[in-house]
Amino acid sequence: MQQSTDIHRRIAQISSHINPPINQQQQVEEGNLWRSDCRAKGGSPGFKVAILGAAGGIGQPLAMLMKMNPLVAVLHLYDVVNSPGVTADISHMDTGAVVRGFLGQNQLEDALTGMDLVIIPAGVPRKPGMTRDDLFNINAGIVKTISEGIAKCCPKAIVNLISNPVNSTVPIAAEVFKKAGTYDPRRLLGVTMLDVVRANTFVAEVLGLDPREVSIPVVGGHAGVTILPLLSQVKPACSFTKEETEYLTSRIQNGGTEVVEAKAGAGSATLSMAYAAVKFADACLRGLRGDAGVVECAFVPSQVTELPFFASRVRLGRSGVEEIYPLGPLNEYERVGLEKAKKELGGSIEKGVSFAKK
Ligand SMILES: NC(=O)C1=CN([C@@H]2O[C@H](COP(=O)(O)OP(=O)(O)OC[C@H]3O[C@@H](n4cnc5c(N)ncnc54)[C@H](O)[C@@H]3O)[C@@H](O)[C@H]2O)C=CC1
Ligand SMILES: O=C([O-])CC(=O)C(=O)O
Secondary structure, three states: OHHHHHHHHHHHHHHOOOOOOHHHHOOOOOOOOOHHHOOOOOOOOOEEEEEEOOOOOOHHHHHHHHHOOOOEEEEEEEEOOOHHHHHHHHHOOOOOOEEEEEEOHHHHHHHHOOOOEEEEOOOOOOOOOOOHHHHHHHHHHHHHHHHHHHHHHOOOOEEEEOOOOHHHHHHHHHHHHHHHOOOOHHHEEEOOHHHHHHHHHHHHHHHOOOHHHOEOOEEEOOOHHHEEEOHHHOEOOOOOOHHHHHHHHHHHHOHHHHHHHHHOOOOOOOHHHHHHHHHHHHHHHHHHHOOOOEEEEEEEEOOOOOOOEEEEEEEEEOOEEEEEOOOOOOOHHHHHHHHHHHHHHHHHHHHHHHHHHO
16 A cells, blocks of 8 residues: 555656656656656667757647657657647657657757757748748748757757758758858758658549559759659659649649648648658658668759759668769750749758858
């Protein structure tokens, strides 16, 4: 009986200290049982992953799905608001990853220290009538601060950057890393996976196939005409009419706007984005583990075109991006699209670079 009371007291004590930040987890308070006193210390094999912006529309489902990923041993959830609640909630899932929460700027460094992969959905989303570039003024500063933290605390981590405008935020992160002397172009990836996910879905609808059987490379960038689906390279191989090509290209390029309008002021894609982000993060982790043949599209430092950054198919390995594939044969429609994409993309890249250099 005495033993059972002790156990209940201990459980109550643990519950009152759910997921304190890592520095507190390491300390033992007299009369209290911190999580660090428990026998399970998250020593299972796997990677350490941080999500920055974890309490947001993308961050929450992303955190939940990463907690379910068997490749993840430790999951750090950082935000400037509400991360303790999200952390407490997700930490109750009976999957392997140990979850720790971090709140506010002064816990950013603890959140980042020791991470193998950092996923960044921090920043404001669009409302109807806005372009992704309209988010630049707020999100550029957020990405710059976070990138400075990464350069300082986990310079060897793979970075998956989701915050928009991706065409400018990736160049910002690159400049911050260069300035800090930690830049490794293989480890910086802008997440364009949602464009591929949409392309596979919309093409499968038109062809009457299961989307899981369809694969379309989407190259360029992640905004409007910079999103260039290469429908001529669809797998399984098939051809499209001119009408189908125009309809599909336009729908893929405007997929984000379709969701922003449907949400009518309540934000942009969150659930499909979390799905896409996890698909991409899982590919990065499989690459880190040394799996062969992991290939996805991403917006990366690149020499595939004359632009310094470009989205294309990349092979992921132990160092991040280990190979960037050329675009392959394009048809006339795609060649015209490529020129339009490059024109807009060049300006967005330059905008990010000059912001970071200021
Ligand atoms: N790359 C892509 O394909 C996509 C990118 N996005 C972008 O992802 C970003 C996030 O979108 P949502 O999750 O819907 O927005 P949200 O507003 O629901 O969540 C953003 C989260 O970031 C947090 N945050 C703000 N400043 C921060 C800082 N300095 N450090 C850490 N966290 C901070 C907020 O507190 C919030 O919890 C937006 O910029 C959006 O445009 C959205 C969909 C697709
Ligand atoms: O459209 C937006 O603002 C969010 C986004 O990047 C997408 O859904 O592709």
